[in-house]
Amino acid sequence: MKIDLLQGTLDVLILKALSWGPLHGYAVVRWIERTTEDVLRIEEGALYPALHRMERRGWIEAEWGMSEKNRKAKFYRLTGPGRRALHAESETWQVYALAVGKVLRAAQGA
Amino acid sequence: MRRHGPRRIFRFPLRGQVEQDVDAELRFHLEMRTEDLVEEEGMAPAVAREEALRRFGDLGTITDTCREIGKKREKVMWWSELSTELRQDLGYALRQMRKAPLFTLISVLTLALGIGATTAIFSILDAVVLRPLPFPDPDRLVHFWETNPQTDSFSVSELNYLDWREGNRSFKDMAAFRYASLSLVGDGEPVRLDGFAVTASYFPLLGARPILGRTFLPEEDRPGGNTRVAVLSHSLWQGRFGGDPGVVGRSLRLEGQSFTVIGVMPADFAFPPGTALWIPLVPGTNQNRSDKWLDVMARLKPGVSLEQARSDLDAITLRLAERYPDSNRDWGARMVTFPEWIVGPQVTQAFLVLFGAVGLLLLMACVNVSNLLLARATVRGREMGLRSALGAGRARLIRQLLTESVLLAVCGAVAGLGVAHGAVQAVRAFGPEGVPRLDEVSLDGRVLVFTVVTALVTGLLFGLAPALQASRTDLYALLQQGSRAALAAGRRLRDGLVVGELAMAMMLLIGAGLTIGSFLRLQRVETGFDPEGVLAVQLELPEGEYPAERRSLFFSEVLTRIAGLPGVRAAGATNAAPFGPFRPNINFVVEGRAPQGPEEFHSADWRSVTPGFLRAMGIPLRRGRLFTEADREEAPAVIVISQTMADRLWPGEDPIGRRILWGGDADGTSLTVVGVAGDVRDMDIDEVPQSVIYLPYQQVPWSQMTLVIKTAGASADLAAAIRREIRSLDGNLPIPEVHPLQQSLSSAVAAPRFRMFLFGTFAAAALLLATIGVYGVMMFAVAQRTREIGVRLALGARPWSVVGLVLRRGLLLTLLGVGLGWTGAFALTRFLASLLYGTEPTDATTFAVVALLLAGVATVAGYLPARRAATIDPRLAFSAE
Numbered sequence: 002m003k004i005d006l007l008q009g010t011l012d013v014l015i016l017k018a019l020s021w022g023p024l025h026g027y028a029v030v031r032w033i034e035r036t037t038e039d040v041l042r043i044e045e046g047a048l049y050p051a052l053h054r055m056e057r058r059g060w061i062e063a064e065w066g067m068s069e070k071n072r073k074a075k076f077y078r079l080t081g082p083g084r085r086a087l088h089a090e091s092e093t094w095q096v097y098a099l100a101v102g103k104v105l106r107a108a109q110g111a
Numbered sequence: 112m113r114r115h116g117p118r119r120i121f122r123f124p125l126r127g128q129v130e131q132d133v134d135a136e137l138r139f140h141l142e143m144r145t146e147d148l149v150e151e152e153g154m155a156p157a158v159a160r161e162e163a164l165r166r167f168g169d170l171g172t173i174t175d176t177c178r179e180i181g182k183k184r185e186k187v188m189w190w191s192e193l194s195t196e197l198r199q200d201l202g203y204a205l206r207q208m209r210k211a212p213l214f215t216l217i218s219v220l221t222l223a224l225g226i227g228a229t230t231a232i233f234s235i236l237d238a239v240v241l242r243p244l245p246f247p248d249p250d251r252l253v254h255f256w257e258t259n260p261q262t263d264s265f266s267v268s269e270l271n272y273l274d275w276r277e278g279n280r281s282f283k284d285m286a287a288f289r290y291a292s293l294s295l296v297g298d299g300e301p302v303r304l305d306g307f308a309v310t311a312s313y314f315p316l317l318g319a320r321p322i323l324g325r326t327f328l329p330e331e332d333r334p335g336g337n338t339r340v341a342v343l344s345h346s347l348w349q350g351r352f353g354g355d356p357g358v359v360g361r362s363l364r365l366e367g368q369s370f371t372v373i374g375v376m377p378a379d380f381a382f383p384p385g386t387a388l389w390i391p392l393v394p395g396t397n398q399n400r401s402d403k404w405l406d407v408m409a410r411l412k413p414g415v416s417l418e419q420a421r422s423d424l425d426a427i428t429l430r431l432a433e434r435y436p437d438s439n440r441d442w443g444a445r446m447v448t449f450p451e452w453i454v455g456p457q458v459t460q461a462f463l464v465l466f467g468a469v470g471l472l473l474l475m476a477c478v479n480v481s482n483l484l485l486a487r488a489t490v491r492g493r494e495m496g497l498r499s500a501l502g503a504g505r506a507r508l509i510r511q512l513l514t515e516s517v518l519l520a521v522c523g524a525v526a527g528l529g530v531a532h533g534a535v536q537a538v539r540a541f542g543p544e545g546v547p548r549l550d551e552v553s554l555d556g557r558v559l560v561f562t563v564v565t566a567l568v569t570g571l572l573f574g575l576a577p578a579l580q581a582s583r584t585d586l587y588a589l590l591q592q593g594s595r596a597a598l599a600a601g602r603r604l605r606d607g608l609v610v611g612e613l614a615m616a617m618m619l620l621i622g623a624g625l626t627i628g629s630f631l632r633l634q635r636v637e638t639g640f641d642p643e644g645v646l647a648v649q650l651e652l653p654e655g656e657y658p659a660e661r662r663s664l665f666f667s668e669v670l671t672r673i674a675g676l677p678g679v680r681a682a683g684a685t686n687a688a689p690f691g692p693f694r695p696n697i698n699f700v701v702e703g704r705a706p707q708g709p710e711e712f713h714s715a716d717w718r719s720v721t722p723g724f725l726r727a728m729g730i731p732l733r734r735g736r737l738f739t740e741a742d743r744e745e746a747p748a749v750i751v752i753s754q755t756m757a758d759r760l761w762p763g764e765d766p767i768g769r770r771i772l773w774g775g776d777a778d779g780t781s782l783t784v785v786g787v788a789g790d791v792r793d794m795d796i797d798e799v800p801q802s803v804i805y806l807p808y809q810q811v812p813w814s815q816m817t818l819v820i821k822t823a824g825a826s827a828d829l830a831a832a833i834r835r836e837i838r839s840l841d842g843n844l845p846i847p848e849v850h851p852l853q854q855s856l857s858s859a860v861a862a863p864r865f866r867m868f869l870f871g872t873f874a875a876a877a878l879l880l881a882t883i884g885v886y887g888v889m890m891f892a893v894a895q896r897t898r899e900i901g902v903r904l905a906l907g908a909r910p911w912s913v914v915g916l917v918l919r920r921g922l923l924l925t926l927l928g929v930g931l932g933w934t935g936a937f938a939l940t941r942f943l944a945s946l947l948y949g950t951e952p953t954d955a956t957t958f959a960v961v962a963l964l965l966a967g968v969a970t971v972a973g974y975l976p977a978r979r980a981a982t983i984d985p986r987l988a989f990s991a992e
Contacts, residue, residue, distance in 0.1 A: 025139070030140075044167070045140065045166050046170065046173040047173070049137065049173055049176075049177050050176045053176075053180040054180055056180075057183065073135070073139070075136045
């Protein structure tokens, strides 16, 4: 089963990916693929506007560096505000997921 | 993206960086994905590339979105960086200003004067000339005059007005108005009010609406309609009626007749200025086409040009001349737009010239501050070098220096607003009468914007050269302590500035010299009458209560009584007050000569005067006789004419006994010349004497007269006695004003005097600035050459040769500046021509005197530093550095 990504979810996933350390965009995509075992489908291009928007908001910072294959790549790093945003967002997400889960389970039990 | 504007100067060094970054980032992604697909899934490279693109999505849109976000981010960063730097620069500039308080004080004061004077003149220019008149589309409003071969500014006759209004195809509507002095009796002291009789179309044409009631209805300006209605001005409503909201419907006694108030106009509508109330004008009441007394205005139809309207008007007047040859032959009409009519080309010219002059003054102030900054730049060379060594780029240094100069200019502007405020108050209080809209002058938003812009431009202007100079830091040169080359460049710049400053001072001084010379000539003008001790009293009899024969009785009686007062030498009266607004003029033909063509068209100013008038005014009788009490209505019609008129009509002949026909047609009254009087300039002082016809008052009794009373010495007691005599004859007359004729004479030259005063002030300030400029530059040059001069003195040079050395340079600069200013003035003074009386704009004497004056002052300003140079102690000179 493959699920299209919900609006706004992408940000949390990116922040989460970056919480492990600086990554370039392609690595973020690969991380998401790997972690969700290909369940979540993202249109890869959509990643970049999201990254740039968060950079503008000051949640992440960018810097050009060398990739693992020794090529120039733009690396993103989480900032303080970004980290706080990640906490807040993931909390909201968990509350949301929990609530939806409860509703669905209740419906099954009836 | 914006590719122009000031932004570019400060942009990041790599333009297009955002685009490149986005492209590189996305390319990296696609390449990585392609490689992974090849390696992990074994795809063929081409297929893998295809798949990578598919998974990526819409590459074009995403690229655009990313670029957009990037650019916004860059802009925000740019602004925040700029504002941080600006804050740093401002803080630094403030510290610099505090460090050199004397320099700061002198600069700010100089700028305050320059900016203040410029702001003041701009506020006048703005109120009088630039700001649109308070009517909708004032440029589409036009005002008319009738013209004849001799005069181009006649009022319009009632029937002609009606025919124009009927026959034109160019005007949306046309309106006529006429001054009406109205006595108001009841509701307190009788007063005389400045009213205007206007047609019903008047208010709609000007786009004016009443705040109470209504304005005139179309039937109220026609014969047979109810014409006894009045519209009040806001000030009359407030003053006389206490702002009574129920005033509409009340009745007024005007000129002995009852009028009903129908409306009140708002406070911002008082046109013509000073009008207290309006009553209906019924054109066509006067059926004589030669009686011209209307002001006529119109609004152009949309899409009709002024030129089209003019040719339309010309066609109409030609038709009228054919149809009514007796009255309209040789008569045409002209029109000008409202702005030109109300403000006039001369006033506009005057203020543009003054604005130009004050602009020069501001420029000179800039030059002086620039010079100070340049001098400081040499002192601050090391500081600049240090900053540049610490990594500040040249642009950054320039920006910092410009911040300092703009800050100085802003301080100058703030102080300058104080100066301007004072100047504007003074102009409103003491400015000449007769300059339209002068009372509207104020420091409003527009003027403030002007001041702010001026301050910024000024700051950049005087700051740029020193900033460029100071930022040209050369570390090597610096290490060698004060490189000679850099100093020489700075000196050349300073010299150039002083030459320019002297040139500007020269131009201002010449302008002032011409204006002053013109004014002095105007003051010495032979007026042809003797105003010494003459009192003038305006009197107007209500026409309803005083039919023609009672009027002449009244004035005879009043004049007899006044002539009997102690201290009165002669008393007379005229219907056209000296320098007053009313200037009756008539065209006539010489009896016995056939009226053919424009060269036989004659017109003359005329006055109805009492027998004592010429004596009271001190106008000499050249030939024949004066009027007597015997020249009454039933006696033969006689006239006294002016010398100019006699010379024009009967050159080399005796005019006594000749006759003219009044009104320009064959059946006009025949008038016999009985006397010739001296020429006078009692209307426009800067106009050559005109043909004047004096008519005996008893034959042409007028209800509005000005008494002229020659006294042995005017006093308040005498004025009171005169008033008493008038009131004892008719207690219902408003209390008349008694004022010295000298006063009218002096207000006739008020505008030129005002111009002379302003120009003179600017020129004095310019002279001061130029002196300071020369002195400063020479002083600085001496200070810089201390060592060299010391060496010369130590080697045995005579002090006076050192003086000569320094002075020679000052003289060279002075000669260059004066020469340049001479040329500039020669090119520019023709703009003054229309404002000068009897003075050529290239008057050689003025040019020579001013050149000598400026050269003299500059030499003195250069001599003081030179003498100081000669007293330099060689020992001190060597230890100076």
